[in-house]
Amino acid sequence: MNDFEYYNPVKVFFGSDSIEKLGGLAAQYGKRAVVVSYTDISFYGDLFDRIHGALKEAGLAYTDCLVVRANPTIAQAKQGVALCKDFGADLLIGVGGGSAMDCTKVIAAGVRYPHDDIRKMILFSHSDNTQIPPKAALPMILIPTLPATGSEMNCTAVITDEETVAKSYVWAPDCLYAKAALVDPALSRTLPPYQTACAALDTVAHVAEGYFNGGAGLNLDLQDRLQEGLIRAVLENLPKVLAQPDDLQARGLMQWASALALNGWVLSGTYTWAPMHQMGHVLSARYNATHGASLSVMMVAWMKYFAGRSDNARYEQLARRQFGKPLAEAAEAFEALIESVGVQTRLSQFGAAEGEIDMLAEDVRNVSFNADGVLASVPPVTLDEVKAIYRLAL
Numbered sequence: 001m002n003d004f005e006y007y008n009p010v011k012v013f014f015g016s017d018s019i020e021k022l023g024g025l026a027a028q029y030g031k032r033a034v035v036v037s038y039t040d041i042s043f044y045g046d047l048f049d050r051i052h053g054a055l056k057e058a059g060l061a062y063t064d065c066l067v068v069r070a071n072p073t074i075a076q077a078k079q080g081v082a083l084c085k086d087f088g089a090d091l092l093i094g095v096g097g098g099s100a101m102d103c104t105k106v107i108a109a110g111v112r113y114p115h116d117d118i119r120k121m122i123l124f125s126h127s128d129n130t131q132i133p134p135k136a137a138l139p140m141i142l143i144p145t146l147p148a149t150g151s152e153m154n155c156t157a158v159i160t161d162e163e164t165v166a167k168s169y170v171w172a173p174d175c176l177y178a179k180a181a182l183v184d185p186a187l188s189r190t191l192p193p194y195q196t197a198c199a200a201l202d203t204v205a206h207v208a209e210g211y212f213n214g215g216a217g218l219n220l221d222l223q224d225r226l227q228e229g230l231i232r233a234v235l236e237n238l239p240k241v242l243a244q245p246d247d248l249q250a251r252g253l254m255q256w257a258s259a260l261a262l263n264g265w266v267l268s269g270t271y272t273w274a275p276m277h278q279m280g281h282v283l284s285a286r287y288n289a290t291h292g293a294s295l296s297v298m299m300v301a302w303m304k305y306f307a308g309r310s311d312n313a314r315y316e317q318l319a320r321r322q323f324g325k326p327l328a329e330a331a332e333a334f335e336a337l338i339e340s341v342g343v344q345t346r347l348s349q350f351g352a353a354e355g356e357i358d359m360l361a362e363d364v365r366n367v368s369f370n371a372d373g374v375l376a377s378v379p380p381v382t383l384d385e386v387k388a389i390y391r392l393a394l
């Protein structure tokens, strides 16, 4: 295994009554709460009434900050920071999927950020040494409603700069962990089939990134089995939850799997590169591709690409253990599986064309290439190889 530090202070309440913990928890951390979520919360039924009721009953003042859209932007986070400062917020409640929770994190850090522009906290380039990570943030309680990013249990926030169309992130273990996560499987019960499938495939991608980047010379038997089990459980339960959307056992499995994928339990000891995500983020930034769909396209393309190389032992291993097939055939089987749950597997389905591949590759280089001029992965990937992978995805 690689050396690693492990730290995760998030208190998790999992279950159908977890929202009932909100009032008592909120009162521990603040007196003036801002509830951050999407511009449209009509699909949440009575959830916000329950949240408001819990805060009111616990004696907190509260207001909503409904500024977030999918693939949230720095401008949305700035709106949130301004609202929080006006309100005198001392606690944030983030409600939603990764976009809402990540925007909540940037707002929480933004309120306490001493520098003139919160843009400076974002790591826009892996060779950038001008980033000033946040050191403090308002306390947060997160309520995930979509099982994908595991944001409720990690210290990363993904955000897009609307001016440069660069989708990047801030990672801050000092301050971006939530105090608590209230995880109710029923909150994802009304998630549409496409979002359900994209979320599950995002979870698979988080684990597959670590698996493919395992690297030579490491004993990863433990991580491999944990990761294989997580991927298998998600892929086996995805058809079940699509067939029976109110299966709360399967919904709960999806939600907890997404948290485990990125809370450090299954990836510690592996390399933490995420090259498929770096290439997928460009698709979200350029075409507003749903995150999980962008990852579906990239996973299939990466598997096909490495099927043509000899240094593909990690890919072959997962292919044979998950699909019982050699890599090239496993890539086809995975593509068919993704199509069967209604998610895109091709760049062209986002509207991308051959002539745009150079632009996409440049976007990846600008944000994600390291100082050595390659995309960090095992093995590292060059600009020409990024183009070749995108081409396979067309």
Ligand SMILES: [Fe+2]
Binding pocket: 149, 202, 205, 206, 277, 291, 295
């Ligand atoms: Fe992801």
